[in-house]
Amino acid sequence: MKKYLTLILICAITIGLTLALMRYMRLDSFAFAWALNFMLMLCVHIFIDALKSQLKLTYFDDRKWERKGKIYEYIGINLFRKLLVLIGWEKLIRKGIPIEKSAEAMANLYYQTKKSELGHLIIWFIVLGFTIFVAVEFGVIKSLWLLSFNTLFNLYPVLLQRYNRPRIARAIKPEHK
Numbered sequence: 001m002k003k004y005l006t007l008i009l010i011c012a013i014t015i016g017l018t019l020a021l022m023r024y025m026r027l028d029s030f031a032f033a034w035a036l037n038f039m040l041m042l043c044v045h046i047f048i049d050a051l052k053s054q055l056k057l058t059y060f061d062d063r064k065w066e067r068k069g070k071i072y073e074y075i076g077i078n079l080f081r082k083l084l085v086l087i088g089w090e091k092l093i094r095k096g097i098p099i100e101k102s103a104e105a106m107a108n109l110y111y112q113t114k115k116s117e118l119g120h121l122i123i124w125f126i127v128l129g130f131t132i133f134v135a136v137e138f139g140v141i142k143s144l145w146l147l148s149f150n151t152l153f154n155l156y157p158v159l160l161q162r163y164n165r166p167r168i169a170r171a172i173k174p175e176h177k
Contacts, residue, residue: 028142
């Protein structure tokens with residue numbers, strides 16, 4: 001029961017913070033798009049940690065067409081990876097989730113890709129809703145900050161996790177093709 005109350009509280013705080021952003025910032029502004037994404041990243045991260053799920057849904061299973069990663073490479077995932085290294089994000093994230101060769105560390109890394117993907121996917125849908133609302137209310141041009149940040153901060157991270165997970169699975173079980 002405590003877990004569910006915690007999850008409800010996290011959702012309520014997230015809604016309250018979102019309403020505050022909406023009240024004090026223009027929905028079509030750079031600042032709103034930036035603040036919304038990072039506030040949601042924090043809140044969703046806390047939510048997923050409190051959820052304590054094993055994330056065993058078949059959604060997280062890689063599809064045959066994903067395993068070699070060619071589709072992701074075609075749409076620029078390697079460029080996105082280089083950007084993460086360039087801005088220092090990769091170094092920062094590796095402090096908390098180091099890449100080691102032990103089976104336990106690889107299993108943890110595999111699980112962390114699921115958590116990250118789920119978080120960014122939830123945020124992607126929320127920000128997509130705001131993007132559509134702003135596009136309808138104020139025009140498509142006014143929604144470009146939301147659209148741009150949603151793509152960069154959420155869509156590409158989801159794709160990156162889907163790109164990395166089959167590679168990690170092969171390291172854990174080499175017969176995983």
